[in-house]
Amino acid sequence: MALPTAVGATPVPRKPNSSKKPSAGEIDRFVGTRIRERRITLGLTQQELAERIGVTYQQAHKYERGINRISAGRLYNIAAALEVQVAYFFEGIDNPVRSNFSQRQRMCLELARNFTHITNQRHQEALSHLARALAGEDQQES
Incomplete structure (x- = not known):
């Protein structure tokens, strides 16, 4: 079977x-x-x-x-x-x-794992804002 x-x-x-x-x-x-x-x-x-x-x-x-x-x-x-x-x-x-x-999936998982290890909430928020800003730049370049 x-x-x-x-x-x-x-x-x-x-x-x-x-x-x-x-x-x-x-x-x-x-x-x-x-x-x-x-x-x-x-x-x-x-x-x-x-x-x-x-x-x-x-x-x-x-x-x-x-x-x-x-x-x-x-x-x-x-x-x-x-x-x-x-x-x-x-x-x-x-x-x-x-x-x-894929390599991209591995990077996403690693990013999420590392993000959860950041204990400073302000740093987490700053990183989140940075990611949104960079994602917005990528969309504008397309």
Whole structure:
């Protein structure tokens, strides 16, 4: 039974002329990508994820890249830290069409995350006004 697919259009890499199930390495990379996408969606850094699951930044990076295999127990902890069910990481693996964050989406998420860390309300308001002004300039140039 195929799991539901996520929205998007990037297939999981498969070996040429192969209709077999993905290899263990391909699954590791797919799961790692899903971890990364969820982390970014929540506005977490790799360091913050690492702290939540009790590993080093380097280890979290290796999980996201699919370099190191993730044990079942660790995947359970990652799911809890990212507020999803374990099955989330495998959604779309049998019918590999998934979303990719664009560079612009990543910048927007990073901007939002950094904005929430600004404690001075006047600075937040100034940044908000600046963003509106710059957006207005872009519209006038078009």
